Amino acid sequence: MSNQQSDSGLPSILKKLGAMTAIRDTSMVEQSLLRTLGPLLGILETSFYRVDDYGNVLRALYHTRTVVDALGSKRIVDNLEEVTYEQHISAELRNLFDSVRLLRKSCCRKLGLKLLICYPIFGENQVLGYFVFQRDREVTAVEDAIIQGVLEVFTNYFALLDSSQRDQLTGLLNRYSLETNLDRLWNLLSAKLHSSRDDDNARVNTPQTYWLCILDVDHFKTINDTFGHMIGDEVLIMVTRLLQGSLRQSDLLYRYGGEEFVAIIAANDFESAREAFERTRLCIEQFLFPQVGHITISGGFSSADPSVLPQEVMHRADSALYAAKNAGRNRIYDYDTLMKQGVLQEAATGTIDLF
Numbered sequence: 001m002s003n004q005q006s007d008s009g010l011p012s013i014l015k016k017l018g019a020m021t022a023i024r025d026t027s028m029v030e031q032s033l034l035r036t037l038g039p040l041l042g043i044l045e046t047s048f049y050r051v052d053d054y055g056n057v058l059r060a061l062y063h064t065r066t067v068v069d070a071l072g073s074k075r076i077v078d079n080l081e082e083v084t085y086e087q088h089i090s091a092e093l094r095n096l097f098d099s100v101r102l103l104r105k106s107c108c109r110k111l112g113l114k115l116l117i118c119y120p121i122f123g124e125n126q127v128l129g130y131f132v133f134q135r136d137r138e139v140t141a142v143e144d145a146i147i148q149g150v151l152e153v154f155t156n157y158f159a160l161l162d163s164s165q166r167d168q169l170t171g172l173l174n175r176y177s178l179e180t181n182l183d184r185l186w187n188l189l190s191a192k193l194h195s196s197r198d199d200d201n202a203r204v205n206t207p208q209t210y211w212l213c214i215l216d217v218d219h220f221k222t223i224n225d226t227f228g229h230m231i232g233d234e235v236l237i238m239v240t241r242l243l244q245g246s247l248r249q250s251d252l253l254y255r256y257g258g259e260e261f262v263a264i265i266a267a268n269d270f271e272s273a274r275e276a277f278e279r280t281r282l283c284i285e286q287f288l289f290p291q292v293g294h295i296t297i298s299g300g301f302s303s304a305d306p307s308v309l310p311q312e313v314m315h316r317a318d319s320a321l322y323a324a325k326n327a328g329r330n331r332i333y334d335y336d337t338l339m340k341q342g343v344l345q346e347a348a349t350g351t352i353d354l355f
């Protein structure tokens with residue numbers, strides 16, 4: 001990894017911060033953080049790791065800029081790779097993360113002839129992620145101030161954007177967020193499936209399939225009508241917490257509508273996916289809701305095949321949900337099995353309010 005001349009003058013910093021805060025999508029802002037700091041520090045490879053409350057890496061972004069010599073003139077080629085549910089973090093990096101989290105400040109380690117440098121990214125007083133890069137010398141006081149300043153702008157702006165993509169009642173990502181993220185997610189899934197990269201950072205992409213499930217509380221109108229809207233709201237919050245507890249932190253959960261949720265999970269095969277969604281159904285069925293008693297949910301799921309349009313996958317999951325409701329509720333159905341059984345036909349699937 002070679003260093004490049006930095007571009008850290010005040011006009012350049014302001015221009016890059018302006019570009020970062022013009023973005024309206026949280027994942028693009030994360031990408032922009034690397035696109036901002038790499039050139040400011042004159043570094044060709046930077047990375048960003050988003051972690052959960054327990055310090056597990058949920059997502060990693062790798063940004064590389066390669067200097068290519070084309071027809072006598074040099075130009076920079078930008079490459080960004082996003083990896084979800086990063087399991088293969090090197091021992092050095094994991095130790096560095098631990099030090100940064102415990103000391104609550106940037107740390108560095110010698111890695112051969114280079115220094116591996118890591119900065120914490122804070123949110124609500126806890127470490128939400130790490131900004132990492134390698135170089136052959138230590139960070140100067142001016143560079144440190146630039147990194148800290150950019151990370152602070154990033155954190156504040158990210159929190160602002162994030163709150164606009166969240167549902168007020170449950171705190172889950174909202175329907176708008178799902179709609180804006182589906183295409184990006186599909187590109188990511190597609191890249192992941194085609195990737196067999198195993199490079200010097202020991203990044204290994206295990207072949208995984210993704211599954212999308214629409215989960216819907218059964219007879220929720222009756223709950224509202226019987227116990228009132230406020231109790232109905234409490235039920236929705238509790239259902240959310242139960243679903244979150246049943247799914248993995250790296251799974252995505254959205255509040256898609258009133259009493260409708262969308263879960264996108266990674267699972268190696270159909271059976272593992274079915275078990276995961278079945279677990280969500282069971283955890284709701286077994287929970288005793290204060291005042292209300294027992295309630296149930298129904299679900300419909302489909303493989304999130306990146307070669308199928310995301311809207312079609314939503315449509316398939318919704319058709320399966322529709323069939324689960326018709327079959328008596330409190331069950332999880334999947335599109336492929338229903339197709340094989342002839343319960344669903346290609347053109348006669350249920351309807352969904354597509355965007």
Ligand SMILES: Nc1nc2c(ncn2[C@@H]2O[C@H](COP(=O)(O)OP(=O)(O)OP(=O)(O)O)[C@@H](O)[C@H]2O)c(=O)[nH]1
Nearest residue numbers: 216217218219220221222224229232233258259325
């Ligand atoms: N308390 C509360 N109710 C909501 C909220 N959003 C939507 N609802 C209500 O959720 C109910 C959904 O009812 P329906 O779509 O008829 O579905 P259901 O009664 O759950 O019946 P099935 O889905 O067929 O089992 C409606 O009465 C909505 O008013 C919310 O944020 N809070």
